[in-house]
Amino acid sequence: MAALLLYQAAILLLLCYLGLSSAVLFSSLPQTLIVTASPSPGQVLHAGVDPIKVTWAVNRSLAVGADAVYKKVKVSLCYAPVSQADRGWRKTNDDLKKDKTCQFKINTIPYTAGATGSYDYTVERSIPTGTYFVRAYVLDSSDTEIAYGQTTDGKKTTNLFDVVGYSGRHASLDIAAACFSAFSVASLAFLFMVEKRKAKK
Structure with a gap:
C-alpha cells in the first residue's frame, strides 16, 4: 500500500513538473522582432471596414544565424491596458496559455530569414470596441513561442489605436x-x- 502511494505521488510530481516545464512565460521571451502597423496613434478604425497593414523584421542587433530556428510568425490584435481594466476575461497573464491579452489572431505566416514580412488585414466584424496594439510571436518547428515583437512599448501605452465595433447598421x-x-x-x-x-x- 505504501509503495502504491509513493508511486502515485511520484507520478503526480512528474506531471506537475512537465506542466510547469512546458509553460511558455512571456517574460522569458526575447523581443527580437521590430513590428509596425499602419494605424497612426489614436486613429479610429471601424470593424468590418478598415484595413491594417502589419510589417515585421528581425532586429539587426540579433546575431547572424540566431533566427535559424524561426519558422513562423503569428500576428495578433491585442487589448491595451485601458480596455482590460475591470474585465477579467481580458486579463494579462505571464503564462501564454492563460494570457487573454491577444485574443484576436490576424494570421500565421511562414518566416523568411533576412526578409521583411508583411500582411494586410481588414478588421473583422467580430472585433469589439476597444483600444488595441499589434503583437507578433515567433514560433519554432513545434509551434512554440520563442520570441516576439509588438507595436507598443513595454507598458503598452504608446502607438495605440481604437476600433469601433460593428453595429450592423449601414x-x-x-x-x-x-x-x-x-x-x-x-x-x-x-x-x-x-x-x-x-x-x-
Whole structure:
C-alpha cells in the first residue's frame, strides 16, 4: 500500500513538473522582432471596414544565424491596458496559455530569414470596441513561442489605436432615416400651417 502511494505521488510530481516545464512565460521571451502597423496613434478604425497593414523584421542587433530556428510568425490584435481594466476575461497573464491579452489572431505566416514580412488585414466584424496594439510571436518547428515583437512599448501605452465595433447598421440606412425624419417634421409643419389657415377662415 505504501509503495502504491509513493508511486502515485511520484507520478503526480512528474506531471506537475512537465506542466510547469512546458509553460511558455512571456517574460522569458526575447523581443527580437521590430513590428509596425499602419494605424497612426489614436486613429479610429471601424470593424468590418478598415484595413491594417502589419510589417515585421528581425532586429539587426540579433546575431547572424540566431533566427535559424524561426519558422513562423503569428500576428495578433491585442487589448491595451485601458480596455482590460475591470474585465477579467481580458486579463494579462505571464503564462501564454492563460494570457487573454491577444485574443484576436490576424494570421500565421511562414518566416523568411533576412526578409521583411508583411500582411494586410481588414478588421473583422467580430472585433469589439476597444483600444488595441499589434503583437507578433515567433514560433519554432513545434509551434512554440520563442520570441516576439509588438507595436507598443513595454507598458503598452504608446502607438495605440481604437476600433469601433460593428453595429450592423449601414451608412445608407442612417441617411435614409435622417431624410425620413426631416420629411416627417416638414410634413407636420405644413399640416399645422394648413390647419391654422383654415381656422382663420
